[in-house]
Amino acid sequence: MKYLKKILMILTIAIAFISCNNDDGNDSITPLSIVGNWNLTATLADPGDGSGTFQPASGKSLNFTDQGVVNCNVSFCFGSLTQATSTGTYDVMTTTIDVENCIGTYIFIDADTIEISHLCIEPCGERYVRVN
Template identity: 50%
Template sequence: MNKLLILFIIPLLFSCQEDDEVQIETDVIGEWEIVARYADPGDGSGSFQPTTGKFLTFSNNNVLFCNQGFCFASLTQATTTGSFDDSNKTITTSDCDATYSFNGMFLEVSYLCIEPCIERYIRVN
C-alpha cells in the first residue's frame, strides 16, 4: 500500500508548477504608461493611487519624451523632452531632475517635491 501511495505522490510533485511568474523589467528603452502615483498627506501614511494618461518613451539615443509636463503634469499639459542616463538611472528635463528604478514589472520614477513624488509605469510595448 505504501508503494502505491508513493507512486501517486511522486507524479503530483513534478506536475505542480508556478504559472503566475511576475515579469521583472530591466531595460528602460521603449514606451511606458503610468498606472499609479504615490500620494501622501504629509504624515507618512501615503499609498499608490491609480492614475492614467501619462506616457514616457525612452529612445536608444538617450532621449526621453513625455506626452505632458514631466514632473508637474497637473500644472501644464505641454509635452516634455529630456535625456536619461541608464548607467546611473537619472532623468533630466526642463521641469526637474529625477531618478528611476525597477520594481518587478514596474518602472518607478522619483523626483523632488513637497512630499515624496513617485510614479509607477508599466511597459506598453
C-alpha cells in the first residue's frame, strides 16, 4: 500500500509539472501585431441594466509605435470631452495602456481588430480596426 501511495504521489507531481507551461500567457498580442494605425469603429457605454451594445462611432485614431508608445488624435480617456491629443505607453505583456489621468485600460487584439476596455462602473469600451 505504501508503494502505491508513493507511485500515486510521483505521478501526481509529474502531471503537475507537465501540465504547467511558462508560455500560458496571452499569445495573441505581440509588439509587432499591435504596431500601426487603428481607427475607432464602435463604442460601448452600458446604461446600467446590461442592455448596452457596441454602437458605430468614428473620429478617434490610435497609433502604436514599436517603442511601446501609443498616440491618440483626441483625448484617450473614455467619455472625455477634451479634444487635445494624448500620448501614453502600452505593455503587451500586461495588456495595458497607461495614459496620464486615465486608469484601468486594457487591450484585447484579434487579427485586425482591437478592443479597448476602460475601467468603468458599467461596461464600456471601444473597438478599432487596423488602417492599412
